[in-house]
Amino acid sequence: MTTTKAWLRERSELGVSAVLVVLGVVVLVDALRIHTDFAQRGPVGPKAVPILVGSLLLLVAVLLARDVLRGGRGEAEGGEDVDLTAPADFRTVLLLCGAFLANAALIGVVGFPISGAVLFWGAAYALGSRHFVRDPLIAAGLSVATFLVFNNLLGVPLPGGPLMGVL
């Protein structure tokens, strides 16, 4: 059991193949559903390219799986703030996703100045910043300033929410 797990862990890139297979199947199924009997102009209808892309997705999924099974590995991307020797820290990633989705959930309800501040503070917290006075202040300042600059100065509307109704 543990050996199977270890084997899979070593070859987790097979998951990418699986994603490609799923994508390919979705694209193909969706393409076959398109009715082409009417409205088609020219010899090539709206089906052809999706069928080509879907088939290629399946083909590449197989080739990638073969590559992984033969020992090929995708090289994880490096970067100036990236330490690849450390194991992946999924707690941080999940917290960050939470902060991002919180903004999406709140923006329509409480407006951008508040939801944006939640996003910034949440993300900074997730990434390890623990200044409980400075962080929310920066978040609120950035959020309100961005709102004013975009909404009032640049003419890009953002939802103000109840807070801006008061001010």
Place this chain on the structure above:
Amino acid sequence: MFQQLMDGFATALTPTHLAMAALGVLLGTAIGVLPGIGPAMAVALLLPVTYGLEPTGAFIMFAGIYYGGMFGGSTTSILLNTPGESAAVVAAIDGNPMARKGRGSQALAAAAIGHFIGGIIGTTMLVLLAPTVAKYAVDIGAPDFFAIMVLAFIAVTSVLGASRIRGVASLLIGLTIGLVGLDEMTGQQRLTFGSLHLADGIDVVIVAVALFAVGESLWVAAHLRRTTSEAIPVGRPWLGRADLKRAWKPWLRGPFIGFPFGAIPAGGAEIPTFLSYVAEKRLSKKHRDEFGKGAIEGVAGPEATASASAAGTLVSMLTLGLPTTAVAAVMLAAFQQYGIQPGPLLFQRESSLVWGLIASLFIGLTLLLVLNLPLAPLWAKLLRIPRPYLYAGILFFASVGAYAVNADVFDLLVMFVIGVLGFVMRRYGLPVLPAIIGVILGPAAEQQMRRALQLSDGDLVGLVNTPFAVVVYVIIAVLLFFPLIRKLVRPDKPASPDREKIDV
């Protein structure tokens, strides 16, 4: 043409437009200097700033952002030894040792002036070349365009990156995203799953910001380096007589290496900056042993090359609608945002906009030099930004940008999903650029192919019935079989596991 350029300057030199160019340069440099943010991400993040502006003003600002972002990247390279983008990798080789020896000011000055000279020469070549290319490109038809786009697909997957199969996988993911929405020719829904939000397709800006900004933030979060390297403090950039004497020739040579590479598919700045570095090392007789330890030529040449290559990128972007780099891909998305389709007709239909943009490239470069030399110490301070704030800020502005496109929460969710995809791609070595190129060029390539086949009544010969298309397909064949040819020439190399041929 000269008259049009002068008209362009008249457009660009109004006080409002001048202010926008200055703002663009400052914003572009400030964002580009931030560690972890390359020019493509800088441009993508700053896109929403221009949404409320009229097209001419927006693109004038954009020109400033573009060159500012490029310049900002090299500052990071020199002072932190951590290039924010591939074009600035070479600048770190000698720039950082210079900074560590206390010659940071000179390195920054060599880079700034190199950018200025490279940009001016590159943009001049753009002025001379682009209208001619556009004039010939007007006559090329659907099969030719399709061939060029196939070339872009093949080049981006097989020239760049370590693994061809992973590049192709990335391209196909991009093509799939590009399929979402109504089919332009018949109005049939594809991959919309009945959702009205998806019927208009997924905005390229959202895809770009998701892959570059959200994907990168999540990826960095998983492996955040807890101890960040210290930036080297620096004073006001200046150059002494001895340095000037060493740097002026590399400045002038670089652009002629960079410009042509910028204009070809998958060219970009990586290869030419490296070539320029090697060339300067070869040509330097007195200081050859200094290379790698802080030779000013090794900063001056590649930086001028990178800047000229950025101008070269604009030739194929403006005249053919063909993005050759990630930044160009984002710029193309910006054009589409305004309903403007770059291509051969752009110079006729949007003449004042194009020439205004070109004129503001010259103005932006000049502002860049004037503003950035005195502001360099300030930019250097930006390198010390705490990493939690930096990546929180990236996510924050990515959200602003995605939401501002349509004022729709659905777009934030789409961006999140594609951002997670970007994370997975980084983890498993799938390059991001092919996906972006696929999203942008995929729909256009499909239209051209269908148009070509319509003309030939479904006969596949319709795709290869022009000499131009045939030449392009020969180039594609060479690219495809290059690994095979190399293996025949040097058979002793062990077979790499990713040498699959791709069915086009």
